[in-house]
Amino acid sequence: MVEVSVNASRIKQSEIRIMSVECERVRGVNLAQGVCDTEVPEPVRRAAKAAVDAGLNQYTRLDGIPALRGAIANKLRDHNRLTVDPEAQLLVTSGATGGFFAACMAMLNPADEVILFEPCYGYHAHTLTAMNCKPVFVRLNAPDWKFIADDVERVITPRTKAIVVNSPANPSGKVMSRAELGWLAEIAVKHDLLVFTDEIYEYFLYDGHEHVSIATLPGMAERTITISGFSKTFSITGWRIGYAACPARWKTSIGYFHDLTYICAPAPFQHGAAAGLNELPKKFYEDLRLEYLHKRDLICSALTQAGLAPSIPQGAYYILADVAALPGSNSKEKAMHLLRETGVAAVPGNAFYHDDAGENLLRFCFAKRLTDLENACNRLQRLRAHATA
Ligand code: PLP
8 A cells, every 4th residue: 555655644634724624513703713804905906806807817937026026125125124135035925834835945954953932833843844854942931922042042952953933923922022033133143043034924013012023133134034925914815925035045946946836926916915015005004903903902801701811912813812721631622612612713722832831722813804703702701601600
């Protein structure tokens, strides 16, 4: 019998997809999956439709259309304070995911060690495993997910090649401060490390937290691959448009591997994203932030009232809540209990840790239409009713 590869035999289905299927079965409210149910901005939709109608449906250059690369370079300059040459240093990718995958293919060797902050986004850890690299975890401590420079220094070995930064973070909502990023930059320079930074939630910031791109810190532009995209900001997770900005000497290799897997990002949607960047006013981003701030506060107070203490996210659109009070011996059982009792689906916390540190946590996504979120908040109160019955 022909067997799947050793790599494939290590793969297990994502808890997020499993919970989504379970949620569908009970017709519940799905706060498990990080898809945005909010409306796509009009210029983005219009330009994508116009591109389809105008016949712009074929492969593009492997690094994306010049109009989008130019618009991204302007955005990086104005919003991130990062100077990037759109010809030599920028690739449009098939989502941030395609950018990260191609960058890992281009930069990492088997057995390289790569530092990740935990709780971490599963795709980062699993991509590294798929490359036969070793993810090495640095724990962020609840409720505010702090770490110190020593925590990182301590895990560095001669095999350490890179650090993955994800700020604002999925699932913790942590926004790395300038000081924390400064420690990482110093460590990266001292040990000659590469930094992958996934900034997909850069516009989702609360309570005065600021987004800093680590590539702007001293010595970092030459060793950082800055990855982001439009899935979240423009609510187009299915369009697959992202980008990677990197030193010019790496672009050909990253572009090669992106070409090999995707050829290019979807052509008409590249036009849509370019229009969004060029046409949407500053107010769009501020309104987005305020909308998500409101949603964050709604779900946090519903979780608190239901006795599931949330750690208040500083950014992104997920909440990790302490569910020690729910019956069940692990986070999967607790998630299933919650789904049965309330019809609200969340992701078991063990999906975000390599050990058992997440067994008393559930992740709730609040990128939902307001009516669905209010429905979920009401349903969560059934837990309280049961507890007091
Ligand atoms: N990076 C992080 C941290 C995410 O949470 C997600 C989606 O949940 C992605 C990347 C996916 O981005 P894209 O749709 O651009 O591939």
